[in-house]
Amino acid sequence: MNQHASIERNAPFQFDFADPPALREELRMMRREVRRFVETEVVPQAEAWERDGKIPREIFRRMGALGFLGMRFEEKYGGTNMGALASLIFAEELGRSTFGGFTSSVLVQTDMSAVHIGLRGTPKQKERWLPGVIRGEIVCSIAVTEPGAGSDVAGLATRARRDGDHWVINGAKMFITNAVYGDLLIVAARTDPAAKGSRGISLFLVPRETPGISVTKLEKHGWLCSDTAEIGFDDVRVPADAMLGEENQGFYGIMDTFQNERLVIGGICAGESAKAIELTVDYVKDRKAFGASLWQQQAVRMKLASLASKAAAARQLAYHVAELLETGKDCIREVSMVKALSPEVLHEVVHGCLQLHGGTGFMRGTPIERMVRDARVLTIGGGATEVMLEEVAKRM
Ligand SMILES: Cc1cc2nc3c(=O)[nH]c(=O)nc-3n(C[C@H](O)[C@H](O)[C@H](O)COP(=O)(O)OP(=O)(O)OC[C@H]3O[C@@H](n4cnc5c(N)ncnc54)[C@H](O)[C@@H]3O)c2cc1C
Numbered sequence: 001m002n003q004h005a006s007i008e009r010n011a012p013f014q015f016d017f018a019d020p021p022a023l024r025e026e027l028r029m030m031r032r033e034v035r036r037f038v039e040t041e042v043v044p045q046a047e048a049w050e051r052d053g054k055i056p057r058e059i060f061r062r063m064g065a066l067g068f069l070g071m072r073f074e075e076k077y078g079g080t081n082m083g084a085l086a087s088l089i090f091a092e093e094l095g096r097s098t099f100g101g102f103t104s105s106v107l108v109q110t111d112m113s114a115v116h117i118g119l120r121g122t123p124k125q126k127e128r129w130l131p132g133v134i135r136g137e138i139v140c141s142i143a144v145t146e147p148g149a150g151s152d153v154a155g156l157a158t159r160a161r162r163d164g165d166h167w168v169i170n171g172a173k174m175f176i177t178n179a180v181y182g183d184l185l186i187v188a189a190r191t192d193p194a195a196k197g198s199r200g201i202s203l204f205l206v207p208r209e210t211p212g213i214s215v216t217k218l219e220k221h222g223w224l225c226s227d228t229a230e231i232g233f234d235d236v237r238v239p240a241d242a243m244l245g246e247e248n249q250g251f252y253g254i255m256d257t258f259q260n261e262r263l264v265i266g267g268i269c270a271g272e273s274a275k276a277i278e279l280t281v282d283y284v285k286d287r288k289a290f291g292a293s294l295w296q297q298q299a300v301r302m303k304l305a306s307l308a309s310k311a312a313a314a315r316q317l318a319y320h321v322a323e324l325l326e327t328g329k330d331c332i333r334e335v336s337m338v339k340a341l342s343p344e345v346l347h348e349v350v351h352g353c354l355q356l357h358g359g360t361g362f363m364r365g366t367p368i369e370r371m372v373r374d375a376r377v378l379t380i381g382g383g384a385t386e387v388m389l390e391e392v393a394k395r396m
Contacts, residue, residue, distance in 0.1 A: 014278060015275075015277050015278035015281060015308070016274060017270065017274060017311075026082070027082070027085055027086060027089055030071075030086060030089060031089050031092075031093055034089075034090060034093035034094070035093050035096065037062075038094065038096060038097045041059070042059070042097045042099065042102060043099075046097065046225060047365075049099070049101070049102065050101065050370070052225070053217070053225065053227065054181060054225065055101075055105055055225050055226065057139075057181075060106075060109070060136035060137075060139055061136040061137060062136070063106065064134060064135040064136025064137065065135070068090065068110075069106075069109060069134050071086045071090060072086070072087060072110060072118060073114075073130055073133075073134055074118065074126075074130075077118075077127070077130035077134060078130070078131050078134040078135065079130070079134055083322075083326050084263060084322040084323075084325040084326050085323065085326060087110070087111050087263065087264050088263055088267040088322045089267065090107075090111075091264040091266075091267025091270075092267040092268070092270045092271035092274075093271060094106055094271065095267065095269070095272040095274075095275065096271040096272070097275075098275055098276075098367040098370060099225060099370070099374070100223050100226075100268070100272070100370075100377075100378075101222070101223035101225035101374065102225055102226070103268055103271075104177060104223055105177060105226040107264050107268070108140070108142065108177045109133070109139055109140050109178065111261060111264045112257065112261045113141055113142035113184075113186050114129070114140045114184075115257055115260060116142070116186050116244060117130060117186070117244065118130065119253070119257065120253055124241070125205065125241075125244065129184065138183045138184055139181065139182040139183050139184070140178065140183070140184045140185075141178040141179045141184070141208075142176075142257075143173040143179065143186065143188065143231060144156065144188045144254055145176070146171065146173055146174055150174070151383070151384055153188075153198075153251065153255075154197040155197075156189075156190065156201065157171060158170070158171025158172065158173065158187070158188070158190060159171055159189060159190050159193065160190065160202065160204060166237045166238060166240060167191075167237070167240065168235055168236065168237050169189050169204065169212075169235075169238065170233055170234065170236070172230065172231065172232050173231040173233075174230050174231075175218065175230075175381075176229050176231055177226055177227070177228055179215055179227065179229035179231055180215055180227035180229045181227050182208055182227075183208050183209075184205060184206070184208060185206045185207075186205060186206075187204045187233070188202075188203055188250050188254060189202060189203075189250075190202075191250075192247075195248065198252075200248050201248065201250040201251040202244075202245070202247050202248055204238055204243055205238070205242045205243075205244050206238055206242065210238065211236070212234045212235050212236035212237070213231060213233060213234075213236055214234070215230070216229060216231075216232075217229055221373055221376060221377075222370070222374040222376055223377060259325065260325070261382050262335045262338060262339035262383060262388075263322055263338060265338075265339055265342060265378060265381075265382050266315070266318030266339065266342040269311075269314065269315075269342035269343055269345065269346040269378060270311065270314065270342065272346055272371060272374075273307070273311035273314075273345065273346050273349040274311065276349050276350050276371055277304060277311065277349065279353065280304060280356050280357065280368070281295070283356065283360075284300050284356055287358075294356065300356060303352055303356065304356070307352050307353070310348065311346075311349055314341050314342045314346075315342075317334070318338050321334045321335055321337075333391070333392055333395035333396075336388045336389075336392045337388075339382060339383050340385050340388035340389050342378075343375070343378035343385065344385060346375050346378060347378075347379065350371045350372045351372060353371075354369065
């Protein structure tokens with residue numbers, strides 16, 4: 001009998017990292033519910049969404065009905081106010097779907113865009129927008145990046161000029177998620193042209209159908225089911241009360257919300273890594289070469305064990321950071337570490353896993369092929385690895 005027969009298994013299995021022992025039961029329950037939803041309502045349909053370049057509206061409404069879109073919002077608007085750990089677990093479970101476009105589109109809604117309204121909105125703004133966002137009837141975007149300013153947020157040039165009771169916005173935004181099919185843009189624009197750099201930027205709530213907005217859908221390397229747009233603003237008029245947060249304080253709001261965005265990217269990476277490893281263990285246990293399964297090659301087992309160990313370490317840092325954020329600790333250095341480390345580890349994991357799928361992994365239609373394409377952007381968006389390392393270095 002082969003010495004490794006005892007580690008062969010017949011049934012498909014789930015590869016999971018262990019939860020922190022003190023994790024609240026409501027969060028464990030939420031994880032189970034999101035996992036069930038992803039397995040039964042996302043995975044069977046999402047190939048079609050990739051082909052269409054679009055996620056159906058019903059899926060947002062369904063997630064709203066299940067309570068998944070309100071975890072970071074106050075109860076009085078329909079949310080459940082569950083904190084940073086909830087966002088991390090939610091991101092992890094969406095990441096396990098293997099459809100990065102779906103994951104990103106939903107997390108832009110819950111943790112990157114509408115979260116600005118929850119944190120900085122007036123009661124009137126919250127009453128107007130949040131119930132619809134939480135029910136999945138309003139889909140949101142955050143429009144910060146421009147053709148001439150990405151990593152350097154303080155270099156943005158879109159201008160908002162006061163005109164009586166209105167602001168008039170002119171400029172352009174680039175690579176904006178949910179902007180083709182979404183309803184509400186949260187737009188960063190320069191309100192004080194005399195102020196240099198980070199000063200003089202404000203945020204605005206701009207309905208997507210406002211006259212003067214033009215949207216061009218962009219074709220991407222991955223994340224095919226999420227929509228990404230270039231947006232033009234040509235004398236776009238919004239009422240004075242469309243300003244979100246204090247005038248000229250928008251940059252600091254963006255930086256503040258980046259901390260949560262970067263944490264959830266750590267969650268996406270953890271979920272995608274676990275799923276890639278799971279798919280690959282399944283594959284190599286089934287695939288025969290040299291008279292046995294690939295799993296019986298020690299080099300293959302060690303490769304997968306090594307990838308799993310690195311992914312577990314990166315994930316653990318994200319859980320640590322979520323706990324720091326929940327206790328209100330200043331942890332920009334640690335959040336930046338998560339964003340610098342997790343996507344780089346994910347790249348290593350998905351490329352290592354594709355390698356073990358052989359030629360099959362290079363073929364369109366296999367989850368691992370899509371996961372490699374989808375993972376690529378995570379070292380760029382939400383703060384490129386180099387920029388994150390600089391944030392860490394500044395605090396050393
Ligand atoms: C699919 C997708 C979806 C996106 N969704 C959104 C969205 O919804 N809203 C939004 O506002 N933005 C969005 N973005 C934009 C994203 O946040 C930016 O692409 C990112 O911030 C990097 O900016 P950039 O592309 O202009 O690259 P640049 O800033 O031009 O940088 C290019 C590269 O240079 C290197 N680099 C940059 N700065 C430094 C430095 N200081 N030191 C060393 N190296 C450096 C990095 O390798 C970086 O990748 C999205 C992008 C993509 C691709």
